[in-house]
Amino acid sequence: MLDAAVRIFGQRGYMAASMDEIAELAGVSKPLVYLYLNSKDDLFSACIRREARALTEAVRAGVCPGLPADGQLWSGLRAFFTHTARNPDAWRVLHLHARTHGERFAAEVAAMREDIVAFVTQLIAAAARDAHRRPHLPEGEVAGLAEALVGAAESLADWAGATEGVTAKQAAATLMNFAWAGLGDLMAGRPWVAPEDPQADPEQAPVAPSVPAAQAG
Template sequence: MPREVRERQMMDAAVLTFGRRGYQAASMDEIAELAGVSKPLVYLYLHSKEELFTACIRRESEALLRVVAGAVEGDGPAEERLWAGVLAFFTHTAGHPDAWAVLSRQARAQGEPFATEAERMRDRIIAYVAELVAAAAQEPCDAEGIAQALVGAAESLANWANGRAGVSPERAAKTLMGLVWRGLADLAPDLSKTLSTP
């Protein structure tokens, strides 16, 4: 089996294990067994539990960033791109709950250097959102502050939504945007049209 395929299997097993059991409780034996490989092979490829966890954070951060960046790129109105980015975020976190648990809870709970890895992802998402808020606004605003609030609320709502059956990504996105749209609507009147579209 090619190295990249076997390494992906180990990473997938590690994300699932770290996401469900937490960093401290996860064992390399359990990860190796779930991946269908020997424990020495996990160490050969990924060296240590700390390096494996860091690699998981980086991989899942990049995956989430690609999804959000892909949703917001283009030439459409900024408010529509913001909506698309929010929806993409919730769709991805709902579809990858173990990865989201690693990024949103496990990485931060373990302190350094893991928290810094997760924070880099968060900073990049905030930059995307701030740019869209500034572009959508028809008057000067604190785009970075709004972006910080929006991303913080999105993270909290994703944690809530992933723990409850029947909360779709669309519902989570509309809940978040419904919460903030009144304030943004003064800056971007067309936002109300975006939110009223199913």
């Protein structure tokens, strides 16, 4: 029943999905669907919870703890993109439909995302400790890096799903090329430093000499 519901919700969206269609695809009667789940809202929530748990477990299980930092990130990303590629309807339910049909559904997806971000935060903090050169990255910086990495993975999963021929391995490699070049230097004590730009900060910009009104134009 949940398999059928995920497929219909993923392909039709919450509003267009019908309980009749879900029951027919599941091979059960519509009253039986309502017997187990009181409403369409409850069915949609059950789908979100199941798919959120499956995605989180897939990412956690995919990370190989004994590998160096880049290997752990690589294995986790491959697990993420493999799962989203194999379950496109579930990914659309989580990343597209659940976020746009009410606070109740959006909150369930937000909880899943917070769990994944927390897990990635731990990976980055552990990588910094293992690198020795930056054993104590500021907590806010680690959290920001995790948010950026998860956000990039989500966007790339959408792109990979909509682009013919892109494999999970290719998507993971794309994000590694984008992210690890920077993270690797950061762990090695070579963070990127913004160039000085006097015009970017009014307090540092040189003050032009004033021109008397009589001389102006």
